[in-house]
Amino acid sequence: xxxxxxxxxxxxxxxxxxxxxxxxxxxxxxxxxxxxxxxxxxxxxxxxxxxxxxxxxxxxxxxxxxxxxxxxxxxxxxxxxxxxxxxxxxxxxxxxxxxxxxxxxxxxxxxxxxxxxxxxxxxxxxxxxxxxxxxxxxxxxxxxxxxxxxxxxxxxxxxx
Numbered sequence: 001x002x003x004x005x006x007x008x009x010x011x012x013x014x015x016x017x018x019x020x021x022x023x024x025x026x027x028x029x030x031x032x033x034x035x036x037x038x039x040x041x042x043x044x045x046x047x048x049x050x051x052x053x054x055x056x057x058x059x060x061x062x063x064x065x066x067x068x069x070x071x072x073x074x075x076x077x078x079x080x081x082x083x084x085x086x087x088x089x090x091x092x093x094x095x096x097x098x099x100x101x102x103x104x105x106x107x108x109x110x111x112x113x114x115x116x117x118x119x120x121x122x123x124x125x126x127x128x129x130x131x132x133x134x135x136x137x138x139x140x141x142x143x144x145x146x147x148x149x150x151x152x153x154x155x156x157x158x159x160x
Contacts, residue, residue, distance in 0.1 A: 050077040050155060052097040054107045057087035063131035067103070067126065070144055071153055074152050086110045098123060099154050104130035124154035 086107045094114040102108045128147040134140040
């Protein structure tokens with residue numbers, strides 16, 4: 001009977017004795033279903049919305065993890081943004097969005113070739129170093145942070 005003392009009142013007494021304040025999750029009203037970000041390498045055929053992240057093909061898991069953690073700092077709209085890979089200088093499709101976060105000049109050129117001029121003129125395009133450069137240098141991390149701040153400001157100003 002190892003679980004004989006594992007009742008809720010006993011747990012509360014033990015936690016109180018240890019000086020631990022238990023946190024209780026608030027009841028959340030029925031939320032709208034969250035749309036998941038498309039898988040890397042695929043692009044939505046319709047308007048992507050807020051932001052699209054353009055990456056070079058073949059990023060390592062460490063690089064993708066770093067990018068994912070950095071995108072989380074900008075909130076859910078950017079964290080869930082579709083991620084598109086540029087393979088051999090070509091985008092699979094050009095989704096329309098208000099802002100683009102582009103990792104590397106080659107990806108920026110591919111985006112410029114693929115998007116119509118009207119979309120390019122309306123969109124806010126932010127350029128960051130390639131993921132390998134961000135991962136290996138402090139200067140690359142600083143430039144990524146500045147790019148994310150610029151992206152966050154652009155999305156906030158266009159939402160108003």
